[in-house]
Amino acid sequence: MTPSDTPTDDRRDPAPLLELAGFSKSFAGFKALDGVRLTLRHGEVHALLGENGAGKSTLIKCMTGVVHRDAGTLRLDGALIAPRSAAEATQAGLATVYQEVNLAPNLSVAQNLFLGRQPTRFGLVREGEMRRRAAAVLAGFDLNIDVAAPLESYSVAVQHIVAIARAVDQSARVLILDEPTASLDAHEVEILFAVMRKLKARGIGIVFVTHFLDQVYAICDRITVLRNGRLAGSATTAELPRLDLVKMMLGRELAHATAERALAAASGEAAGGREAAFAAFEGYGKAGYVAPFDLALRPGHVVGLAGLLGSGRTETTRLVFGAATADTGTAIVDGAKVALASPAEALHLGFGYCPEERKTEGIVAELTVRENIVLALQAKRGALKPLSRREQDEIAARFIRLLDIRPPDPERPIGLLSGGNQQKALLARWLATQPRLLILDEPTRGIDVGAHAEIIALIRRLCTEGMALLVVSSELEEIVTYADEVIVLRDRHHVARLTGEAITVPGILAAIAADAPAGEQAA
Amino acid sequence: MNATSRLLPVAATTAVFLIGFLICSLTFPNFASLRVVMNLFTDNAFLGIVAVGMTFVIISGGIDLSVGSVIGFSTVFLAIAIERWGVPPLAAFALILVISALFGAAMGAAIEYFELPPFIVTLAGMFLARGASFLMSTESIPITADLYSHLAEQALRLPGGARLTVPAMVMILVVAGGMVLLHLTRFGANVYALGGSRVSTALMGVNVTRTTVLIYTLSSALAGLSGIVFSLYTSSGYSLSAVGVELDAIAAVVIGGTLLSGGYGFVFGTFVGVLIQGLIQTYISFDGSLSSWWAKIATGLLLFAFIGFQQVTLGLARRSRRHATGGAHA
Numbered sequence: 019m020t021p022s023d024t025p026t027d028d029r030r031d032p033a034p035l036l037e038l039a040g041f042s043k044s045f046a047g048f049k050a051l052d053g054v055r056l057t058l059r060h061g062e063v064h065a066l067l068g069e070n071g072a073g074k075s076t077l078i079k080c081m082t083g084v085v086h087r088d089a090g091t092l093r094l095d096g097a098l099i100a101p102r103s104a105a106e107a108t109q110a111g112l113a114t115v116y117q118e119v120n121l122a123p124n125l126s127v128a129q130n131l132f133l134g135r136q137p138t139r140f141g142l143v144r145e146g147e148m149r150r151r152a153a154a155v156l157a158g159f160d161l162n163i164d165v166a167a168p169l170e171s172y173s174v175a176v177q178h179i180v181a182i183a184r185a186v187d188q189s190a191r192v193l194i195l196d197e198p199t200a201s202l203d204a205h206e207v208e209i210l211f212a213v214m215r216k217l218k219a220r221g222i223g224i225v226f227v228t229h230f231l232d233q234v235y236a237i238c239d240r241i242t243v244l245r246n247g248r249l250a251g252s253a254t255t256a257e258l259p260r261l262d263l264v265k266m267m268l269g270r271e272l273a274h275a276t277a278e279r280a281l282a283a284a285s286g287e288a289a290g291g292r293e294a295a296f297a298a299f300e301g302y303g304k305a306g307y308v309a310p311f312d313l314a315l316r317p318g319h320v321v322g323l324a325g326l327l328g329s330g331r332t333e334t335t336r337l338v339f340g341a342a343t344a345d346t347g348t349a350i351v352d353g354a355k356v357a358l359a360s361p362a363e364a365l366h367l368g369f370g371y372c373p374e375e376r377k378t379e380g381i382v383a384e385l386t387v388r389e390n391i392v393l394a395l396q397a398k399r400g401a402l403k404p405l406s407r408r409e410q411d412e413i414a415a416r417f418i419r420l421l422d423i424r425p426p427d428p429e430r431p432i433g434l435l436s437g438g439n440q441q442k443a444l445l446a447r448w449l450a451t452q453p454r455l456l457i458l459d460e461p462t463r464g465i466d467v468g469a470h471a472e473i474i475a476l477i478r479r480l481c482t483e484g485m486a487l488l489v490v491s492s493e494l495e496e497i498v499t500y501a502d503e504v505i506v507l508r509d510r511h512h513v514a515r516l517t518g519e520a521i522t523v524p525g526i527l528a529a530i531a532a533d534a535p536a537g538e539q540a541a
Numbered sequence: 542m543n544a545t546s547r548l549l550p551v552a553a554t555t556a557v558f559l560i561g562f563l564i565c566s567l568t569f570p571n572f573a574s575l576r577v578v579m580n581l582f583t584d585n586a587f588l589g590i591v592a593v594g595m596t597f598v599i600i601s602g603g604i605d606l607s608v609g610s611v612i613g614f615s616t617v618f619l620a621i622a623i624e625r626w627g628v629p630p631l632a633a634f635a636l637i638l639v640i641s642a643l644f645g646a647a648m649g650a651a652i653e654y655f656e657l658p659p660f661i662v663t664l665a666g667m668f669l670a671r672g673a674s675f676l677m678s679t680e681s682i683p684i685t686a687d688l689y690s691h692l693a694e695q696a697l698r699l700p701g702g703a704r705l706t707v708p709a710m711v712m713i714l715v716v717a718g719g720m721v722l723l724h725l726t727r728f729g730a731n732v733y734a735l736g737g738s739r740v741s742t743a744l745m746g747v748n749v750t751r752t753t754v755l756i757y758t759l760s761s762a763l764a765g766l767s768g769i770v771f772s773l774y775t776s777s778g779y780s781l782s783a784v785g786v787e788l789d790a791i792a793a794v795v796i797g798g799t800l801l802s803g804g805y806g807f808v809f810g811t812f813v814g815v816l817i818q819g820l821i822q823t824y825i826s827f828d829g830s831l832s833s834w835w836a837k838i839a840t841g842l843l844l845f846a847f848i849g850f851q852q853v854t855l856g857l858a859r860r861s862r863r864h865a866t867g868g869a870h871a
Binding site: 104105109119120121122129133134138141142143184 | 745
């Protein structure tokens with residue numbers, strides 16, 4: 019787990035394996051990458067980190083030529099290369115293995131390893147020779163399997179190793195692993211790490227993209243962090259403690275001392291249970307989704323969920339709303355045990371849910387503001403009890419006034435409104451159903467600063483009116499202003515619970531970065 | 542699916558054919574003869590040839606609805622070229638093969654470059670080819686060239702008065718060639734890979750565009766060849782010939798155990814699928830009192846049965862895989 023077990027950290031390697039310099043890329047005026055550089059050494063595992071939209075995928079795509087960069091140079095062993103497609107990149111020695119195994123599941127393992135370069139005689143594939151070679155290649159990865167069997171008959175971990183073996187066997191010198199561990203369990207991650215160590219020993223450079231910080235410290239020699247398309251920093255793993263890494267990723271400069279103090283306060287568990295919980299979840303979880311957690315939601319109480327991308331925040335809200343079904347634990351609403359198997363049941367219990375992807379999951383852009391607002395209420399009443407046009411007009415007018423939606427025109431298609439006003443209309447949709455629990459996933463994402471403040475004020479007002487709230491937010495400064503309780507998630511575990519005085523930005527940051535044993539993932 | 546469960550559908554198709562043949566033999570005393578089998582080959586040669594091309598298309602995850610029309614067009618083109626323009630029959634054969642191959646290449650290119658669904662592109666191809674054959678002639682044109690009567694007489698004489706005719710020989714060669722191409726070459730592996738995952742295949746460095754264009758070129762060229770065989774069989778060219786043959790070919794492919802969604806299947810299975818359809822026809826003609834439409838009904842029932850069977854075997858294979866995983870790593 020400690021960075022010291024990375025003996026091949028040849029920091030002063032005079033000739034780097036791969037050098038990226040000045041990578042820039044704009045999409046329709048938006049700078050996705052801005053002057054990014056990265057240096058990969060021989061036999062180095064190099065973590066590429068950053069939050070959603072930081073530019074990791076764009077950087078990889080620009081490297082392998084899948085996306086054409088606006089500026090920047092790429093040198094492999096000192097020689098300039100400019101691949102224009104994934105195939106050309108592979109030929110040049112730059113291979114990528116994606117999170118979804120990009121092989122043909124229906125072909126045999128041997129065919130997958132050699133597709134496009136099978137040994138042939140007179141134009142016919144030499145099946146026996148190909149199988150012999152395939153077995154030999156996989157033996158180099160301690161994998162002894164029947165190579166004639168179709169790839170899909172093996173586990174995802176084995177499929178990943180086959181994909182890596184294919185890439186390496188095509189004389190790859192640089193291997194890019196784009197979140198390969200996202201769908202693997204702890205044991206499979208270990209198998210993959212063993213393979214990575216073997217490749218390291220062969221002098222192959224590995225760029226490793228992941229969201230799991232424990233894995234970064236378990237295997238990586240060096241870390242490069244991107245933020246908003248810019249280089250946020252690069253350092254060896256030994257030189258970059260977790261707390262600094264998290265700050266680098268989230269871009270918050272905070273004094274070390276305060277953070278440590280807050281962390282100490284955070285671990286001291288406090289409060290709770292003063293009021294009867296409206297909804298309580300005990301040992302609630304789903305294997306491979308979110309580890310079992312306890313959660314109590316009380317009227318007039320705001321619970322904030324904080325953590326990095328992929329830490330299990332959205333997954334938690336989906337479990338609570340019944341959009342995903344738990345396989346362990348119990349849910350208790352109003353003192354009675356309930357089975358939350360679908361969003362319909364959650365709606366019936368008085369839950370409301372504003373999803374993160376407003377454009378794709380929330381609003382119906384072509385419908386008017388009025389139609390969008392009454393959508394959930396109508397769904398709750400059922401198709402047999404339609405709201406009359408007069409009722410609809412009343413409801414729309416009331417919420418447009420209450421939430422100050424602009425322009426105050428209920429008949430305008432919602433797609434024409436600004437992001438902040440769309441978000442308010444979406445809130446109105448759930449408020450119209452008079453929910454007892456409202457779940458908000460990133461309520462302030464993608465809306466302007468002024469609207470931020472209004473949404474926050476609204477959250478606080480809802481709370482005083484006795485509604486229970488569960489809010490996911492990456493905006494830590496905002497969470498601390500309205501949350502009565504903050505739950506911190508890491509690697510799909512609920513790792514800390516902060517209440518009262520302990521809710522501070524440094525405290526949350528410290529909990530996110532803590533080297534706690536909760537993340538057994540890569541142990 | 543492991544290697545054995547992969548072969549299961551083909552084995553089932555073969556079993557159905559053998560059982561069907563046994564039933565026919567028990568029902569009609571002189572059915573079980575080499576002669577009946579050879580007639581089965583001759584009568585279904587044109588269908589067998591297009592079905593081989595259709596197997597490639599369906600395994601790659603596509604569909605080709607144009608083949609019936611291409612056969613029709615080919616017969617009309619041959620009749621007009623030979624009878625009206627005086628083109629030597631062999632030259633006309635070469636011409637129609639080139640024309641149909643180009644037609645297929647154009648459809649493949651349209652599918653690739655405009656990212657259109659194969660269903661729509663080949664549906665357009667179907668109307669185009671049928672329309673073009675009506676434009677050339679709406680009447681049946683007999684072909685009287687010497688080569689035609691000569692080829693019709695040519696046959697390998699087998700014991701029991703059976704004759705292996707030229708159309709049957711062509712079909713057997715196409716089936717054998719198709720098996721080699723699909724199962725033993727890099728191109729064949731690419732066809733399977735495309736049906737397994739198109740995106741992955743491209744990321745693995747396979748030239749997806751070239752492979753797709755080649756697949757539709759092959760299918761159309763085989764339809765052209767089938768048209769030649771069809772014109773030999775009927776000694777005429779007619780714009781209404783081979784209507785709906787594309788659907789018979791698809792049925793043969795699916796009955797032969799190929800998954801309609803792509804990725805799995807064998808040329809041999811398709812061949813047996815064609816023979817099963819032929820067997821049903823033969824049963825009806827032997828019986829004499831049944832309406833020939835019963836052939837369609839029987840084919841429909843068989844299709845249902847085979848699709849159901851495929852779903853069951855796929856489901857079983859998935860379940861056994863779930864138990865098998867995990868212990869794979871040594």
